[in-house]
Amino acid sequence: MISLGPVETRLLHETKKGPIVAALIDPEDFSPKQAAETAGKAIAAGASLILVGGSTLANQTRLDAVVKAIRGHKGSHQNHKSQVPVVLFPGNITGVSRFADAILFSSLLNSTNTYFIVGAQALGAVEVQRSGIESIPMAYLVFGNNSATSFIGQVNSLPSSKPNLAVIYALAAKYLGMRTLYLEAGSGSGEPIPRETIRAVRKAYDGLLIVGGGITTAETAAKVAKGGADILVIGNLLQSPKFEGTLKQIVKILKR
Numbered sequence: 001m002i003s004l005g006p007v008e009t010r011l012l013h014e015t016k017k018g019p020i021v022a023a024l025i026d027p028e029d030f031s032p033k034q035a036a037e038t039a040g041k042a043i044a045a046g047a048s049l050i051l052v053g054g055s056t057l058a059n060q061t062r063l064d065a066v067v068k069a070i071r072g073h074k075g076s077h078q079n080h081k082s083q084v085p086v087v088l089f090p091g092n093i094t095g096v097s098r099f100a101d102a103i104l105f106s107s108l109l110n111s112t113n114t115y116f117i118v119g120a121q122a123l124g125a126v127e128v129q130r131s132g133i134e135s136i137p138m139a140y141l142v143f144g145n146n147s148a149t150s151f152i153g154q155v156n157s158l159p160s161s162k163p164n165l166a167v168i169y170a171l172a173a174k175y176l177g178m179r180t181l182y183l184e185a186g187s188g189s190g191e192p193i194p195r196e197t198i199r200a201v202r203k204a205y206d207g208l209l210i211v212g213g214g215i216t217t218a219e220t221a222a223k224v225a226k227g228g229a230d231i232l233v234i235g236n237l238l239q240s241p242k243f244e245g246t247l248k249q250i251v252k253i254l255k256r
């Protein structure tokens with residue numbers, strides 16, 4: 001029998017009430033100190049989850065330092081049930097840290113390279129087991145071909161204007177037993193995943209639906225939420241000075 005871990009249980013519980021915001025920290029873009037401060041501000045603005053990872057992360061020591069700094073920061077402390085979980089969003093085998101609460105154990109289903117579908121997962125699995133952290137199985141689907149993740153992941157990119165193609169992958173994820181699905185437009189994308197595509201996927205897939213890439217305003221967030229996303233990932237915005245105001249607006253619009 002499958003028993004869900006505390007982070008996944010918490011996310012399912014929270015998203016039942018409505019969509020939530022995940023703040024994504026790429027250790028390539030933030031020092032541990034900056035990461036901790038930024039995560040603290042994001043949590044204060046209403047983020048329900050901190051994701052840590054990136055497609056070009058090569059230094060696991062840096063990842064450990066960033067995760068530890070975030071966890072040590074006020075607002076996201078270990079062993080406190082009410083605190084915001086810190087979850088790994090790995091792009092490769094370097095994305096595992098024993099200091100995190102959980103890992104999105106992902107398969108990039110529309111990669112052309114089996115390394116990103118199952119090879120890196122096999123190589124990283126022992127480290128996940130050793131770390132003892134909770135593993136949340138996730139299908140990762142990348143749209144468009146203008147992002148670091150599509151380039152590094154050698155993706156056969158999904159056209160965002162063809163919802164039926166996203167749907168067949170979503171169904172494959174469902175029948176493979178992946179309890180979480182992430183629709184990725186690419187960090188900094190000028191074209192977030194369209195509402196119609198999210199809606200079509202939502203109809204076919206009843207697991208936790210994560211959507212990210214190019215969400216920088218409350219208006220965009222509202223469209224993504226209307227499509228049926230459970231978790232909206234906000235990355236790039238966190239690098240703007242005074243991002244908290246916009247993040248608060250995003251959180252507010254999702255609560256309506």
Ligand code: 1GP
Binds near residue numbers: 149211214235237
């Ligand atoms: C990237 O989907 C995430 O993996 C977040 O995208 O950086 O554009 O917010 P942004």
